Amino acid sequence: MNSCTDCLSRNTCASADKPMENYIRSLPLETAHHRVATQETKCGFGLTGVCCRLCANGPCRITPDAPRGICGASADTIVARNFLRAVAAGSGCYIHVVENTARQLKNTGLHKDKIRSEKALNHLAEIFGVTGTDKYDLCVKVADAVLSDLYRPEYEQMELVEKLAYAPRVKKWKELGIMPGGAKGEVFNNIVKTSTNLSSDPVEMLVSCLRLGVSTGLYGLQLTNLLNDVVLGDPEIRPAPVGMNVIDPDYINILITGHQHSLFTYIQDRLLDADVVEKAKAAGAKGFKLVGCTCVGQDLQLRGAHYTEIFDGHAGNNYISEAVLSCGAIDAVLSEFNCTLPGIETICDELKIKQICLDVVAKKANAEYIPFNYETRQADGDRIIDEIIAAYKARRGNVPMNLFTDHGNKNTLTGVSEGSLKAFLGGSWKPLIDLIVKGKIKGLAGVVGCSSVAYGHDTLTAELTKELIAKDILVLTAGCSSGGLENIGLMTPEAAELAGPNLKAVCKELGIPPVLNFGPCLAIGRLEIVATEIAEELGVDLPQLPLVLSAAQWLEEQALADGAFALALGLPLHLGVPPFITGSKLVTKVLTEDMVGLTGGRVIVDGNGKSAANTLEAIIEEKRKALNI
Amino acid sequence: MKRIFIDPAKCDGCKNCTLACMASHQDMTPRKGTLAEIRQAMYALDLTDPAAQSRNRIISDGRGGYSPIFCRHCDIPDCAGACMSGALEKNMETGLVEYNGDKCAACYMCVMNCRYGVPAVTPDRKRMVKCDFCQHLEEGPACVRACPKKAIEVREV
DSSP states (O other), X not given: OOOOGGGSOOOOOOBSSHHHHHHHHHOSXXXXXXXXXXXXXXXXXXXXXXXXXXXXXXXXXXXXXBOBOTTOOBHHHHHHHHHHHHHHHHHHHHHHHHHHHHHHHHHHHHTTOOOSOHHHHHHHHHHHTOOOSSHHHHHHHHHHHHHHHHTSOTTSBOSSHHHHSOHHHHHHHHHHTOOOBOHHHHHHHHHHHTSTTSOOOHHHHHHHHHHHHHHIIIIIIIIHHHHHHHHHOOOOOEEEEESGGGOOTTSEEEEEESSOGGGGHHHHHHTTSHHHHHHHHHTTSXXXXXXXXXXXXXXXXXXXXXXXXXXXXXXXXGGGHHHHHHTSOEEEEEEOSSOOOTTHHHHHHHTTOEEEESOGGGOOTTSEEOOOOGGGHHHHHHXXXXXXXXXXXXXXXXXXXXXXXXXXXXXXXXXXXXXXXXXXXXXXXXXXXXXHHHTSSOEEEEEESOOOOTTOBSHHHHHHHHHHHHTTEEEEEESHHHHHHHHTTTTSGGGGGGSOHHHHHHHHHHTOOSEEEOOSGGGHHHHHHHHHHHHHHHTOOGGGSSEEEEETXXXXXXXXXXXXXXXXXXXXXXXXXXXXOTTOHHHHHIIIIIHHHHTSOEEEEOSOHXXXXXXXXXXXXXXXXXXXX | OEEEEEOGGGOOOOOHHHHHHHHHTSSSOOSSOOHHHXXXXXXXXXXXXXXXXXXXXXXXXSSSSEEEEOOOOOSSOHHHHHOSSSOEEEOTTTOOEXXXXXXXXXXXXXXXXXXTXXXXXXXXXXXXXXXXXXXTOTTOOHHHHHOTTOOEEEEEO
């Protein structure tokens, strides 16, 4: 790569994080923020979802002169098929994550390894109704209950669904015929459905999206969190530093990216062992530090209380990773899943940063692939450590440093989960419910999901969040939205000043920010547990709650699978851009209107933060009225 | 005076110009004509409505390439020359061949006479449509803005 700054487009995209926007614009390396301009022209057929390339007759595109593809597929069929394919792929991603997480728990039990939360283990055992001879046996039993469900055929219903989900929802799902079979089988079956000249029924395909949403949400999201709690420790509420200031150049720094936190358990403990620290010292560093990026960093931050020594803090979300690497003080990238952008590769090459990948599904082109294998983790771990030390020695002093030490803040409130929040409230949801009933908090909004750059980095997420808190709506975040919002200070107690008068008073009294940080996108599952427990305490169903969701800057297919879960739960879901569906009147109508009559949920598309916040506020007020509060 | 120039060698037949033209001429008409506005208008398009007509089109050249068919606003326009009702007229100031639907008798002599095959019949067969150079957009023709290959461009003549 050429490091001549004049050769690069200086036209980077806007970011909600202005210091970061300026930093990226000044970089001598190309990032996604630079490439937005060169990809500004979007294909209209792709945007509206009516491009089909499922067979050699294609690509076919729908226009008034060509209302059907060569095979005869209508716009409705093409759009629904593309959409289901995306939801199925997204579901596959999360199911892969929960599968590895359960395998990790099982191996922990089989090898009698460290269990950080017996409380979390017993909680799961209680939900599942399993018992064990000791805690290790219980790990195996709990993990097996999850794995056997995932591996069931598609025509056999998964057993844990009814144990995990809220009873009124299960009743609704049975009525709609969306109780999922084996989660992997569901992905497989629905991919088949979307292949050439198979299903052409748009309504059936949309219903299948809901079924995938249920398996994704309960297993991929909720269970991944709960299984990880056992091995990695329960989240604890605490202030932590965020942003690029967390990077300490005196250490050998490893940037971790991905979604499968449990794959790092071994190595993150090993990095603190005296013999490994000695190796680092011999190389000229004080020791090792992990720097968080993407959801796995967000997850480590959530459990930061257990990892104060090894974890320096979360630097930022997926679209900050290129900037973080550009600072020069990162010596290696350890990745195991998305959102590891291909864009980091050229930067790693230029700055001699070692890339190691632990899971082949996220194999980066120039990364060394060292598959995570429980049996050989010790030898593999030492090999990884030696390679990283070698990279440190080869690069330090030979690559330019471009630190950004005043980026971010030091007192972002982290570690919020369904458990830690309830404990903070005194062991019951009643204080929160009382605040909602009294109108001190108008309602709850989950601002979740990804970060994207095509229409501004975190700009809509930030604008919407600021609008919502100004309306006394408490915002809960999970996903890369957290990474963006924490770096701009919305999760510091001082952000209370930006909230409406009622919410501000609540925040000041409790010493909390108006935006609560649940961490990674996986924790969308935690938000949904919070919602379910509140609904249970009130004796109402989920769609009745003054609760809205927004995946304002949804990016990936995974986000669409999450979104399908939100719809299955009956929640209103705001999106900043349509998920490539507007070319079909039928699909658009089902998702944005008819869904209310099916599950109670619906999709709201609005790229404007102000008007989206108004719409969401109106929904919350409508629901308050219906509950007589 | 401005004209749209075409480089067929650069065209890969994506038809984004066609969609941009449809988006520019629907009810929710963009005003400035930025890419962001054109994108929003594309979301609102009804792609199965025959009335959402494009004023340009892309056809295969029969040799593996594409021929973008755009109005050239000819110096001596066949369409205006053939128009008996005076609905089509060459504006000598802007150089554009303009259409006034109120005067149109729907005789379709324009459709038959244009050597490039640009003028088209509306679905109700009461009018014709042709390129109006997106005079309602500050940033000029939507098709040119939307072309990812720069196969069409506006040049001063």
